[in-house]
Amino acid sequence: xxxxxxxxxxxxxGRSELGVALFLGALGALVIVQALLLPESLIARGPVGPxxxxxxxxxxxxxxxxxxxxDVLRGGRGEPEGxxxxxxxxxxxxxxxxxxxxxxxxxxxxxxxxxxxxxxxxLFWGSAFALGSRHYIRDAVIAVVLSVGTWYLFVLGLxxxxxxxxxxxxx
Amino acid sequence: xxxxxxxxxxxxxALTPGNLMFALLGVLLGTAIGVLPGIxxxxxxxxLLPLTFGLDVVPALIMFAGIYYGGMYGxxxxxxxxxxxxxxxxxxxxxxxxxxxxxxxxAQALATAAIGSFVAGTIATLLLAxxxxxxxxxxxxxxxxxxxxxxxLAFIAVTSVLGSSRVRxxxxxxxxxxxxxxxxxxxxxxxxxxxxxxxxxxxxxxxxVAVGLFAVGEALWTAAHLRRRxxxxxxxxxxxxxxxxxxxxxxxxxxxxxxxxxxxxIPAGGAEIPTFLSYVTEKKLSxxxxxxxxxxxxxxxxPEATNNASAAGGLVPLLTLGIPTTATxxxxxxxxxxxxxxxxxxxxxxxxxxxxxxxxxxxIGNTALLLLNxxxxxxxxxxxxxxxxxxxAGILFxxxxxxxxxxxxxxxxxxxxxxxxxxxxxxRYGLPVLPAIIxxxxxxxxxxxxxxxxxxSNGDPAGLLTPVSGTVYVxxxxxxxxxxxxxLLPRKAAVPVLSDAVxxxxxxxxxxxxxxxxxxxxxxxxxxxxR
Numbered sequence: 053x054x055x056x057x058x059x060x061x062x063x064x065x066g067r068s069e070l071g072v073a074l075f076l077g078a079l080g081a082l083v084i085v086q087a088l089l090l091p092e093s094l095i096a097r098g099p100v101g102p103x104x105x106x107x108x109x110x111x112x113x114x115x116x117x118x119x120x121x122x123d124v125l126r127g128g129r130g131e132p133e134g135x136x137x138x139x140x141x142x143x144x145x146x147x148x149x150x151x152x153x154x155x156x157x158x159x160x161x162x163x164x165x166x167x168x169x170x171x172x173x174x175l176f177w178g179s180a181f182a183l184g185s186r187h188y189i190r191d192a193v194i195a196v197v198l199s200v201g202t203w204y205l206f207v208l209g210l211x212x213x214x215x216x217x218x219x220x221x222x223x
Numbered sequence: 224x225x226x227x228x229x230x231x232x233x234x235x236x237a238l239t240p241g242n243l244m245f246a247l248l249g250v251l252l253g254t255a256i257g258v259l260p261g262i263x264x265x266x267x268x269x270x271l272l273p274l275t276f277g278l279d280v281v282p283a284l285i286m287f288a289g290i291y292y293g294g295m296y297g298x299x300x301x302x303x304x305x306x307x308x309x310x311x312x313x314x315x316x317x318x319x320x321x322x323x324x325x326x327x328x329x330a331q332a333l334a335t336a337a338i339g340s341f342v343a344g345t346i347a348t349l350l351l352a353x354x355x356x357x358x359x360x361x362x363x364x365x366x367x368x369x370x371x372x373x374x375x376l377a378f379i380a381v382t383s384v385l386g387s388s389r390v391r392x393x394x395x396x397x398x399x400x401x402x403x404x405x406x407x408x409x410x411x412x413x414x415x416x417x418x419x420x421x422x423x424x425x426x427x428x429x430x431x432v433a434v435g436l437f438a439v440g441e442a443l444w445t446a447a448h449l450r451r452r453x454x455x456x457x458x459x460x461x462x463x464x465x466x467x468x469x470x471x472x473x474x475x476x477x478x479x480x481x482x483x484x485x486x487x488x489i490p491a492g493g494a495e496i497p498t499f500l501s502y503v504t505e506k507k508l509s510x511x512x513x514x515x516x517x518x519x520x521x522x523x524x525x526p527e528a529t530n531n532a533s534a535a536g537g538l539v540p541l542l543t544l545g546i547p548t549t550a551t552x553x554x555x556x557x558x559x560x561x562x563x564x565x566x567x568x569x570x571x572x573x574x575x576x577x578x579x580x581x582x583x584x585x586x587i588g589n590t591a592l593l594l595l596n597x598x599x600x601x602x603x604x605x606x607x608x609x610x611x612x613x614x615x616a617g618i619l620f621x622x623x624x625x626x627x628x629x630x631x632x633x634x635x636x637x638x639x640x641x642x643x644x645x646x647x648x649x650x651r652y653g654l655p656v657l658p659a660i661i662x663x664x665x666x667x668x669x670x671x672x673x674x675x676x677x678x679x680s681n682g683d684p685a686g687l688l689t690p691v692s693g694t695v696y697v698x699x700x701x702x703x704x705x706x707x708x709x710x711l712l713p714r715k716a717a718v719p720v721l722s723d724a725v726x727x728x729x730x731x732x733x734x735x736x737x738x739x740x741x742x743x744x745x746x747x748x749x750x751x752x753x754r
Contacts, residue, residue, distance in 0.1 A: 072652050076394055083401055083416065090413050100677045102408040105670045106415060109404060113397040119390045130391055130653025137261055137611055139450040144651075148446045152619065153640065156439075159623055160636035168627075175623060179616035183446055194613065202624055210277035212628050 069130060073121040080113030151182030167217020172199030230352050233579025237587055242285050245278070246584045249286035250591045253293020258300050258603045259614060261441055263313075264534075265550035265660075267294030269433040270618070272558055273625035280562040281577055285584040287558060291551060292344060292588045295534055296596055299336045299527055300603050304329060304457050313530065314495070315502045319515070319522030324457040326518050330600070333462035335472045335520055336527040337596045342473075343480040343528035344589040347535035350484055351542075352582050355571070359543040362568035365691055367676040370544070372692035372699075374669040377490040377546050379699050382658045395654040398645065399662020402427055403670075410674060422634040427642075429557035430629040432663045435639045436656050437550075438622040440646015442615045447647070449611060456607045462600040472524040475505050479528030486529075487536025490548045494533040501529040535585065542578060543568055546665065550657045553664045 087106035132140055155178030162171040176195035185191055203223065206212045216223055236242065252274070257267040271290050275283035302313040303320035316336065323332040382392030405416045406426030417423040464472070479501045486497035505525040506515045515522055540546045545566035547553035559566050564574060571578055596603070626639040649656055673687075680686020688696075701708060 069652055072394075072648065072654075075648075076397065079401060080397070083404070086416055090415070100674045100682065102411040102413040102415060105673065106404055109397060109400045109666075112393070113401065116390060116394045116397050120394060123388070123390050128388065128390075130388070130651075132653060133444065133650040137445050137450055138448045140448055142448065144447040145449070146447070148449070149443060149647075152443060152446055156619060156623065156640050156643075157637070160633050160640070163627060163633055163636065168624075172620060172624065176616050176620045179619050180612045183449065183612035183615055185610065185612035185616075198617075198620060206273075206277075206624075206628060210274065212273070212277045213631060214624075214628065215631075 069124045070121060072130075073117045073124065076113050076120065077117035080110045080117060082110075083113065084110035148182050148184075152179055155179045155182060163217075164215050165217060167203075167219050168214040169196075169199045169203050169219050169223060170217060172202065175199075226352055226356050229356075229575060229579045230583060232575070233581075233583035234586075236281060236576055236580035237285055237583035242282050242580070242584070243587065245282045245286040246289045246587045247591050247595075249289020249291075250293040250588050250595060251289075253290035254297040254300075254592070254596065254599075254603065255293075255606065257294035257297025258606050259297075259609065260301055260305055260607060261445060261614075262297075262438075262618070263550075264291070264294035264298055265433075265554060265657075266437040266441065267297065268551050268554045269430070269437055270621050270625060272430055272434075272554065273628040275558065276561075276628055280559075280564065281580050283562070284559070284577060284581045287555060288581055288584040289588040289591065291534070291555070292340075292531075292585070292592050294551070295531065296337065296340055296592055297603070299340070299530075300333060300596075300600070301607065303332045303336065303523070304459065304604055305607055313498075315498050315526040316523060316530070319502075319519055319526075321457075322516070322518035323520065323523060324459070324518075328518060328520075329457050329459035330462050331464045331468050331520060332518075332523050333459060333600050334464040334597065335468060335524040337462055337593055338464070339472065339476040339479065339524045339528040340531040341589055341593040342476045343483060343530075343532040344535055344592075345586065346477075346480045347484045347487075347532040348582060348585045348589065351535050351538055351585075354488070355539050355543050355578075355582075358539060359568040359571045362543050366689065367672045367679065368687045368689050369691040369695070371669060371672040371676055371687065372695035373490065373540075373544060373546060374665055374672065376695050376699050377540075377548060377661060377665060378658070378669075379702050380490045380548070381661050382655075383702050383705070388653065391652070391654045392658050395649060395656065396658040396662045398649075398654075399432075399659035399664075400666040402432055402659070402663040403666030409671070422632060422638075426667075427638060427663075428626075428629050428635060429554075429560075429664050431626050431635050431639050432642055433550075433554050433557065433660055434622045434625055435642020436646040436649070436659055438618050439639055439643025440650060440656070442618045442622070443643050443647045444650040446615055449615075456604060459600055459604050462597045468520055471520050474508075475501070475521045475525035476528040478504060478508075479525040479530075480532040483529035483532030483534075484536040487533030487548065488539040490540060490546060494530050494537075494549065497529045497533050498526040501525040538585075542566060542570060542581075545570075545668065547661065550660050553660050557664055 083106050087103045087110065090101075090103055134140060155175050158178065159171045159175035162174065173192070173195040176198055177191050180191045180195070200223070203214050203216070206214050237246065252271055253267055256262060256270060257264055262270070268287070268290055275286055278286065298313050299316050299320070302317035303324050306317050306321035320332045320336065323329065378396055382396050383389055401416070403426075405423055407414055407417075407424050414424060482501045482504070483494065483497045486500075487494065502522055502525060505519075505521040506512055509515065509519065509521050511519060534549070534551070537548050537552045540548055541552045541556060545556065547556045556566060564570070564577070622639065623636055626635050627633070629635065646656060648654075649659070676687055677684070
């Protein structure tokens with residue numbers, strides 16, 4: 053990568069990190085406004101009502117947002133987390149993220165209608181696909197073994213209910 | 224000796240065949256999950272938390288003790304064989320241990336880590352058993368204002384880890400505190416930040432917060448930057464060491480224990496500082512200082528012992544005050560809470576079977592760890608080769624399973640995804656995750672104590688000041704103003720070992736981070752170190 057492109061990227065990170073400061077500031081404002089809108093409570097005990105702590109936390113967020121913005125404008129940068137499996141030279145791979153989020157959301161929406169043995173398998177298979185595995189059959193076998201196995205483990209071994217869904221009567 | 228009888232009773236609890244099995248299972252699972260790359264001890268504990276939902280509280284916590292130690296040892300194995308520290312406390316292990324492994328001494332590095340962990344863990348657990356009841360007795364007498372002060376100290380300490388940006392630590396703390404605010408306020412019945420969503424009325428489950436920020440956030444972050452090439456794992460045989468290695472290791476083990484336990488017991492931001500202190504101490508005292516940086520066994524033995532001793536020390540404030548000082552301890556606190564038990568000074572009186580059973584199982588877990596891990600090292604090394612697509616798919620799978628099992632609510636799964644997104648953003652912009660976890664778990668407790676204290680004083684803020692809390696606030700102010708304080712101190716006043724440790728930490732951060740971390744609190748150029 054050329055130095056110019058590198059600088060371009062640095063600059064872009066600077067701009068997007070201001071977004072973090074903006075997010076913190078907006079969250080702080082939200083917390084404060086929400087606290088001020090709380091109706092007076094008749095059953096509240098003690099001199100400190102439900103507003104005080106949210107006001108302090110909101111104030112902390114606003115102050116941190118201001119300091120972070122100042123830090124970023126002065127050239128400070130957050131350090132992206134590294135790791136052995138992480139290659140920070142490229143940009144974020146949003147396609148992979150999108151597919152993972154889709155698999156994750158599918159599980160959340162399908163877990164009750166279809167049951168964990170099915171939705172969990174979809175989650176695992178979809179995530180493995182998103183992460184670049186192309187052994188479709190092998191992935192499917194692993195996914196089904198994991199989801200059915202954990203269903204039995206939780207329901208029989210740990211007596212914690214997991215939805216059985218469409219496989220009711222079969223499992 | 225009272226504590227001794229109690230401890231014997233604890234062993235009677237822990238050594239029933241069922242509980243013994245849970246302890247061993249915990250160690251095995253904890254090591255197996257902890258050894259996976261990218262999964263630190265805290266994430267191991269959070270991911271395995273759902274397994275204990277169906278159990279009674281005593282076996283559940285006994286299994287947890289095993290998971291705790293197993294997860295930590297698993298993390299060291301990864302550091303040594305793969306040079307990927309699961310959390311900041313194993314950074315030093317990664318430095319020296321990986322160098323040893325590269326020069327063909329992986330088995331010795333693993334052995335000194337395992338035996339050192341065992342020695343330190345055993346001594347530190349013994350200290351815990353001796354010290355904790357006394358502290359609990361003293362702690363019964365301190366009031367709500369003091370508790371609040373100690374919690375404020377815990378908040379500030381986790382945000383001010385040396386070498387990292389303080390603004391970003393505070394930002395993370397603020398996010399965590401905000402998460403902790405969501406739900407019905409216990410004293411007034413008002414809904415705060417729920418926006419009329421009924422599922423939010425009970426607040427956001429800590430399992431969802433911890434698993435979302437740690438596990439889902441990590442999986443998403445790694446997926447976005449996945450290195451698509453086979454990774455290099457250093458092969459190893461069974462962990463073993465010879466007499467010479469022993470001769471060079473036993474003193475670092477003991478010194479590491481002495482450094483780690485007190486640092487773990489005070490809310491001082493986890494095991495990072497003591498492990499570096501131990502590293503620098505060993506480097507100073509070693510007869511082979513030239514080996515440091517190229518795989519010195521003392522540089523693995525000392526910090527690993529420190530790490531384990533500090534973990535046991537961390538249980539002192541957790542069990543006596545209900546205050547977690549590490550992410551792992553925060554998750555354990557959440558687990559204890561989920562059984563309707565409030566950790567605090569009365570725990571030793573109200574739940575003696577639980578506390579002493581837990582302490583006894585720490586001994587058992589520690590021993591099991593040693594017996595299992597010396598011969599199983601090659602197996603753990605194989606686990607490191609698991610294809611990355613399966614590893615991160617598995618993390619998402621088990622995260623969803625755990626979050627759903629906590630409350631049987633699909634809404635929690637969407638919330639988990641939101642937390643994962645937050646965790647992704649935090650990793651992207653260098654916000655540490657730990658302060659957010661501590662804030663979310665400890666925030667509601669701190670608010671309750673604050674309001675109790677002000678209720679007693681009738682709203683007068685002066686009621687927050689007692690001799691104990693005043694002292695704690697001075698410490699808080701010193702930590703917050705440290706960059707200024709350091710400029711005012713005479714140059715010779717800083718303890719040399721401490722400033723060396725600070726230097727090492729900053730070096731390690733610079734080394735592990737790929738982009739340059741700059742923050743406004745960095746000391747001005749040309750200050751005390753130039754001379």
